[in-house]
Each structure stands twice: as C-alpha cells, then as structure tokens.
Amino acid sequence: MTAVATWKDQLTGKIREDWGREIDIFETQIELRKKGKIEEKLFAETRLRRGCYGQRYDNGQRHDGEKTQQLFAPGALTKGPNTYFDAPGMVRIKIPFGRMTPEQLDVLCELAEETSDQILHVTTRQDIQLHFVHIEDTPDLMRRLAAVGITTREACGNAVRNVTACPLAGVCHTESFDVTPYANAIMFFLLGHDDTLDFGRKFKVAFSGCGDQPCGLTNFHDMGAIAKTRVVNGEVKRGFEYYVGGGLGAVPYPAALFDDFVSEEELLPLTQAVCRVFGRLGEKENRSRARIKFLVKKLGIDEFRRIVLEERAKLRPDPRWTAFLASLRETDGVPLQPGAPLAAGPRPAGFEAWYRTNVQKQRQEGYAVATITLPLGDLTPLQGRALADIARRYSADSMRTTVSQNLMFRWIPEADLPGFFAELAAVGLARGGADKITDITSCPGTDTCKLGISSSRGLSGELRRRLSLVEDKLAPAAQDLHIKCSGCFNSCGQHHVADLGFLGVSRNVNNRRVAHFQLVVGGELARNGGTYGLAIGAIPSRRVPDFVEHITNTFVAGKQAEETFLQWVTRIGKKEVRKMVDQFTPVPSYEEDPSFYSDWGDPREYTIGDMGEGECAGEVVNSVQFGLAASEREVFEAQLLLEEGKVGDAGKRAYSAMLQAARALARQKNPNLSEEPKEIEHEFRAHFFDTKLFFDPYEGGKFAHFFFKAHEDGGKAPDQQSAHQLIEEAQLFVDAAHQCYTRISGVMP
Amino acid sequence: MEAQKLQVKIYAQNPPAPDQLVPVFHRWIRERVLDEQAMDVADYEHVHHGPGVVLIGYAFDYYWDLGEGRPGLVYARKRDAPPPATRIVDAVRRALVGCKVLEQEATLSGLTFRTDELLVRLPDRLHAPVTELGYSAFHAELRPLAEELFAGEKITIERVGGERDMLGARIKAASAGSVADLLARVS
Numbered sequence: 001m002t003a004v005a006t007w008k009d010q011l012t013g014k015i016r017e018d019w020g021r022e023i024d025i026f027e028t029q030i031e032l033r034k035k036g037k038i039e040e041k042l043f044a045e046t047r048l049r050r051g052c053y054g055q056r057y058d059n060g061q062r063h064d065g066e067k068t069q070q071l072f073a074p075g076a077l078t079k080g081p082n083t084y085f086d087a088p089g090m091v092r093i094k095i096p097f098g099r100m101t102p103e104q105l106d107v108l109c110e111l112a113e114e115t116s117d118q119i120l121h122v123t124t125r126q127d128i129q130l131h132f133v134h135i136e137d138t139p140d141l142m143r144r145l146a147a148v149g150i151t152t153r154e155a156c157g158n159a160v161r162n163v164t165a166c167p168l169a170g171v172c173h174t175e176s177f178d179v180t181p182y183a184n185a186i187m188f189f190l191l192g193h194d195d196t197l198d199f200g201r202k203f204k205v206a207f208s209g210c211g212d213q214p215c216g217l218t219n220f221h222d223m224g225a226i227a228k229t230r231v232v233n234g235e236v237k238r239g240f241e242y243y244v245g246g247g248l249g250a251v252p253y254p255a256a257l258f259d260d261f262v263s264e265e266e267l268l269p270l271t272q273a274v275c276r277v278f279g280r281l282g283e284k285e286n287r288s289r290a291r292i293k294f295l296v297k298k299l300g301i302d303e304f305r306r307i308v309l310e311e312r313a314k315l316r317p318d319p320r321w322t323a324f325l326a327s328l329r330e331t332d333g334v335p336l337q338p339g340a341p342l343a344a345g346p347r348p349a350g351f352e353a354w355y356r357t358n359v360q361k362q363r364q365e366g367y368a369v370a371t372i373t374l375p376l377g378d379l380t381p382l383q384g385r386a387l388a389d390i391a392r393r394y395s396a397d398s399m400r401t402t403v404s405q406n407l408m409f410r411w412i413p414e415a416d417l418p419g420f421f422a423e424l425a426a427v428g429l430a431r432g433g434a435d436k437i438t439d440i441t442s443c444p445g446t447d448t449c450k451l452g453i454s455s456s457r458g459l460s461g462e463l464r465r466r467l468s469l470v471e472d473k474l475a476p477a478a479q480d481l482h483i484k485c486s487g488c489f490n491s492c493g494q495h496h497v498a499d500l501g502f503l504g505v506s507r508n509v510n511n512r513r514v515a516h517f518q519l520v521v522g523g524e525l526a527r528n529g530g531t532y533g534l535a536i537g538a539i540p541s542r543r544v545p546d547f548v549e550h551i552t553n554t555f556v557a558g559k560q561a562e563e564t565f566l567q568w569v570t571r572i573g574k575k576e577v578r579k580m581v582d583q584f585t586p587v588p589s590y591e592e593d594p595s596f597y598s599d600w601g602d603p604r605e606y607t608i609g610d611m612g613e614g615e616c617a618g619e620v621v622n623s624v625q626f627g628l629a630a631s632e633r634e635v636f637e638a639q640l641l642l643e644e645g646k647v648g649d650a651g652k653r654a655y656s657a658m659l660q661a662a663r664a665l666a667r668q669k670n671p672n673l674s675e676e677p678k679e680i681e682h683e684f685r686a687h688f689f690d691t692k693l694f695f696d697p698y699e700g701g702k703f704a705h706f707f708f709k710a711h712e713d714g715g716k717a718p719d720q721q722s723a724h725q726l727i728e729e730a731q732l733f734v735d736a737a738h739q740c741y742t743r744i745s746g747v748m749p
Numbered sequence: 750m751e752a753q754k755l756q757v758k759i760y761a762q763n764p765p766a767p768d769q770l771v772p773v774f775h776r777w778i779r780e781r782v783l784d785e786q787a788m789d790v791a792d793y794e795h796v797h798h799g800p801g802v803v804l805i806g807y808a809f810d811y812y813w814d815l816g817e818g819r820p821g822l823v824y825a826r827k828r829d830a831p832p833p834a835t836r837i838v839d840a841v842r843r844a845l846v847g848c849k850v851l852e853q854e855a856t857l858s859g860l861t862f863r864t865d866e867l868l869v870r871l872p873d874r875l876h877a878p879v880t881e882l883g884y885s886a887f888h889a890e891l892r893p894l895a896e897e898l899f900a901g902e903k904i905t906i907e908r909v910g911g912e913r914d915m916l917g918a919r920i921k922a923a924s925a926g927s928v929a930d931l932l933a934r935v936s
Contacts, residue, residue, distance in 0.1 A: 006875070007875055010875070056789070057788060057789060062778075062788065062789070064775070064778055064779035065775065065779060066779060069778070069779075071786065071788055071807075086807055087788075088788070088805065088807070106913060109913075110874060110913075110915075113872045113915055114754060114872045114873060114874065114915075117791055117793075117800060117803050117805065117810060118793075118799065118800040118803075118812070119791075119793055119796065119799065119800060131791070132789075132791070132805050132810075134827070134828060140875075375795040375796060376795055378793060378795065378796050378799070379796065380796055380797075380798065380799045380800070380816075382798065382816070382914075383796075383797070385913055385914070427797065427798075428797025428798060429797070447791065447792075448791075458792075461792075461794075461795055464795070465795075601771065601792050602771075602775075602790075603771060603772040603775055604775055
C-alpha cells in the first residue's frame, strides 16, 4: 500500500506558518518528555495550552466497583503530576463563536474516527471535544485541524479560552448588530498575545447581540460584550456594554458593568488592558481565587476600572485594534439560494412538530434557522459528514455550535425546510424539542472528567429518556422548562441558570457512598443568564427523575395564568420546594435496594475514590452526621431568610451553618469543645486545616477559607449579593465537611 | 500493511439491548478477562447508529457497535499494532475472541454472531488512503486472509464507504462455521 510518510509532509503549504511551527515545537516537546528532558509540570502546562487535557483515571487509579485497580505500572512515564503519559486524554478544539464550515466538520469527523471513540462532543462553550485521545496522536491531529483553519491553542490552561457568541448573530431579530466580526477579531487578537501569558487562571469571553435573550450568556463570563448603538452627532455608532468579572464555578458571580458603551474602536485595546491588569494583579498562588472575578471583587469595580483605564493609556498603539473594522462584512453568511416562503403541500412525517420547536425565522425575509438537537451534545462522524453535505446543499458555510450543545444551520430558504428535515431524518437527527425540557445540557461529569462527583451525563440521559416518553403530553409550560446538569460544583453544565439545575454531590448513607444531586432553582437563562439559582437540597441520584416529574406536575397544576417556572418558585417560596425535595431524600438500605448505591449508567458500586486519594483516620461518630445535618438545615434557613428580604439575618445564619459543620468535625478531636465561635474556628483550623485533613483533593483548602472569611466578618452580609454568595459558600463548606467526614471515618472513598 | 489502526466488525444475531453490555464490559475490566489493558466503559446508546457501548482500552477498543442499524462487535486496534504481516489477522482473531466470550455471557442468553460476514475498516487515512489504489492494496491483503478464514467457501469482498469515509471492505462467505471454528483457523 503506497502512502505519504507523514501528515506534516502531506499538509505542507496548507498550514499557516506560525501555527505549523507551534505544532512542530509541541511535537518536539512530546519527544523530549519521553526522554525525560522536560520536567512534568512544565510539560503539563505546555500540553494544556495546546488543548490536551487530562481525563478521569489518568492517574492510573480506577475503582472497578470492588477495588481500585492500577492501570499503569508505577513509575511509568507521566505527562504531568500524577498523570500517566499513556493514559487517554481529551482534546478540546476551539470553534470560535461556534462557526464551522463543512470542510472543517469533515476533518473533525475524520479525527474522531482515527484518534477518538467515534464521537464528536459539543461543549457548553461551543467547542468540540474528542475523548480518549493518545497524546502522541495530537500533533498530527493539530496539523489536520490547522490545515482547515482550526487551532486548539489555548483551548485549556491559564489562557483566553474559546470566544463564544450568540449563534443567531447576523440573522437575529433582537440584535443591535452582528457581533460575529468582533468576536472573530478579539479571538485572534488575543490568541497567544503577550498580555495573556501571565494569567493565574483561565479567561472566558462572550458576545451577545442583545441584552434580553439567553444566547450569549455574557453575565457569567470573565469578559462579556453586548452589542449596542448610540447616536453621536447624528451618526449611529456601534459599541458594546462591557462587563467583567462574571463567572459560574463553585461560587457564581454576576458580571460587573465596566462601561455602558465601549466604542468598536476601543473594544480590542480595552480588552488588552483588562488582560494586562489581570495578568499583573490576579492571584497566582491560590488557584481557587485566581479568576478575574475575585480580582474585581477585591478591588471593587471602580478601582478596577481606574487601573484598567490607566493601563489602557499606557498601551503601545497596535494597528490590529481597528484594522478589522475595514472588513466587517467578511464574516457575513452568504446564502446559497434566494429566500422563499414555506409552501403548502405534503410534508414528511414529523415535520410539523420539529418545525414548531427547532425552526426560527431569520430577520432576512424567506430564510430560517434550524436547530439540530444533539443528544447530550454527541454526534457520530457519519452524522457529521451527512451534516457537512446538508450544509453544502442548503446553507453554505453557516453551521454554528451552540452553548446548549446543539448545532444551528442558518440561511435555509424556508421553502427548503421539508427537504432539509428529510435529510436530517435519514441520519437520525430530526428530533425536535430544541431548548425544551428534553434538550438537557450536561457536562461530561464522571464519564470522563477527573473532577466529576456524580454522573451528570447518566442522569441527563435518563431524564431525556423518560421525559421523551411523555413530552407530547406535557403542558406547554412544562415543555418550556430548561434542565441543566453538572457533575460537580464547578458548574460546567451551567446549572445556576436553569429552571431545574442539578449539581453532583455525594452523601454518606448507612456507611456507604450514595450519588446525589443538589437541586438548584431560581436561576434565569434569559437576560444572558441574568439570575443565579441557589441549592435547595440534595436528592439521591436515582430519585431525581421521579422528583422532576413531581415538581413539573406540581408547577403545571399550581401556576397562575402565564406564570413562568421562576415566577412560580418565587411565589411559592423555597420552603415549599424544599418540602417537595424532602419527599425524595430517603435512601433505602443497601439490602433493600442496591441500585441506590450505584449511579446512572454505571453499575459499579458508587465511589468518588477515582477523584483522588482519600485520607482515612479516626472512626465513625454518629454525632458528626447529626451536626452536619443541622448545618445543612441552617443553610436552607438562610435561604428562606434571604427570600424574606432579611439580608443580615441570612448572612448570619449561613455563617452559623458553617460553625455547626466545623464544630461537628472538630468535636471528634476535642469532645469538650464549646459553642464559642472563636474556639470552634481555632480547633477546626488546628485539627482539620493545618493538618490538611479537610482539604479537597483538587480544591485544597478553598472551602475552609470560606469559613475563615465568614468567621472574620462575623457573617456580615451588607447587601443581597453578599448574602447570596455567603449562602453559596456555606453550602460548599458543608458539602466539603461531608466529604471530609467520609474520608476520616473510613468509608469507601 | 502500513495502516496502524483498523477495525473488524462481526454482526450479532439476537442482539441484546445495548445497556446490557454496560455491566458486561465493566466486569471484563474488573476480572481482567482480556489479555490487553482495558480501562473504561463509555455509553453512547443515545446516539443514532453510533458506537453504542465502548470498552475503552489503552491500545484497543471493543465496541458494541450500532452502526448501520446492525448491532455487532467491533474490535478496534488503536496503537501498538503487530507487525504488518499479521496485523489484520490479529484484529480478526481478537474480534472473534470477543464474540466467543460474549456468546458465553449468562446475561446475554441467545446472543450469537453471524460468521459469514465481516466488515474490515482502516481508520488511518495517511497509511490507508481512500483511493482506488489504496483499496486495491487493501483488497490484496484481505483476500488470502478471507480464503484462510472461510476455508474453501465461496467468498466475496466488496468495498464499502464513499471517498470521505474510511477505507473499508465487506467480506462475505456462502456459509461459515461457528465462531470457534473461525477462531481455530486464525489462532
């Protein structure tokens, strides 16, 4: 069989010179690492900045349901601290603002077939991820992507991540103008920019065409820009409402308004100045406080703005700041066919239902946008190639990934929709329900993520399966609900802005681990993710589908007129929601129903031992469980106080919950411990913090610091936002206390 | 053969529901049923005609594959391929071993595999270009293997997939013995 020697040879002349050189360097670094000539930490950061991320079990430890197996020989080569070189990993591929050409999708499909497990996964930030990829396959993978204009550079690591934008940009009815060229400009301006190299953590940028819709989700980004126009001297000027310091993660922060109108000429230089300030002043040592949101919070938005503007004045002028403005139309979609209305006549079976949920009319007459609903964000290479062909036939270059883990096709003449639908149906992609209750967003969770606590994909798959059976019979208000699931508190599934958000936690029941999900309600997807919900209570994973059915039915039966789910929850109060949760919290004994002790889609007995090493000491003391239960109750009470507008009391109660949890643990070491806060803090610090017993395997002492800060402030919460945050932190501290208790009591980790 | 990566699919008869494969593959890891390092199980049942349930290994994967709407077992060689001369036969043998073990699974009663048809694909476009020339070379390597495997039966080998799909061929025999019979011929 004849073949060329290497992809590098075959793609000569097709790759940007600088990108090609970067990939060559990376390939060399892999070889050097194999020879032990690059230190593992340096190599880890190097590969992360190339988009090569770790995956669950890459530390060589996997619990098989009965015992932990060692997957690689101890002492074998590593590609980072505690990360084996030969362990399969994930490759994250940046798709700026989600736009993909058919040619790019074809290559992605080839790579999924040749280097991965035959699946392309769309993420909640419009990236594509391939899983189970060997590090040695990545240089050629990168070359093949580079040859079609895609880079993985800075898809991971402490860098500017993929720039996201509303997938309707350019065709939307509510936008001020098309943000696509601005997102494109900032993406490539910041890629590898000197002022982005000193970050202590990642930096995420999002664009939205308007302030009301959810598509851009700018409220929870490190930097968010919302298109806006202003008339200056009789001339319409383009600019942006400019936000900084938003973020989800363990403790979500709403973005702060930096400037209500940044002109298009100032967008890039101002962002450069923001990056420079973040690089200079952002936290470096404490990873859990290193996002820009903490810097903005620490300085205050006014001081942060002053420093940034001072820095802006010092920047050396760069022609790239405005060069892109001369070619704003270059990113415009170009339709293949003239627009035409949908004609009457016979249509394929299922078309009408699909049309109702998955088609939107464009601003441009006669054209439509169609959403391809991808189950859990997954598609096969065969489906991908079919979609590339469909794009070529119907909509030219206008596919976009969405933050709901779907695909959008734009510029389809409405008259062509029946044919378009029929072609989707032929490859199993004509499912309706886009952005409805069955279109569930999920992070990878325990399937592949090292930090996953519970199986968010397993739960999402089960919810999707069950809800699909009844979706046609659901009331419209129920169909409109949004469900989002995260496998842990890091919020990659964006559970804070769902109607029903779930985040994975674990609980110790009957001396065994049981997968749970915290219910989060009160979030709002509209207004770019305008309001964050709060956790109400933890439900055993196996009971979540029944709970969803129950709360959905209760909502439909009890809502008033046009009341939304958020309005309904606000009206009935979290106490009522908690009562519903409480009906589903009992866990049968292992002997009665062992299924509760494994997670969805995984028959192994549930464990979080795969996350890292547990620390075992001491013995099980039931009074600890009692104290922890009390602390959970207090967190909930704090929420109720906040709901009643008693901001100060809510903060104090949240702090009290932390004291309860800390005391419950500390009493194990000092049975004479009083209820004096100072003494509790001292004993907790001495026995659990200084000894690192309380440390989370990945987050270290982060959650203990929440307690120390609350103690220092005496639980003071001067405003609604502070109280909200304190409650979030209290919940996380209590959850961490549960984990700690499980470790020290010797329960299977 | 230059291709480093290859896949062999053997089609199932009386296939179980895909989710029944999940605990089976987990058990294979736990009990180290295979002579290669298996690591994880990935469940893609929700994807139309997708990879189904995957037993992820370091150098190989087994797929309870739902492709073409025809469930079957795929053995996929990803790394550390044997020498070129034995590469395909090794993958065929490992696919058959997987079938044999699955046929013996108590929880999958009734499952058998049809042995008169194999799908062999090469997900390695660098070393197995999707061209007439590429297929011609592939066919030349498949033919003697097919003749040995089906021991005198009339066989056909046809190309599958278009120019953007990975290079593939379908081998069909007029009749064939059991999985064990075929396994004996390639072991």
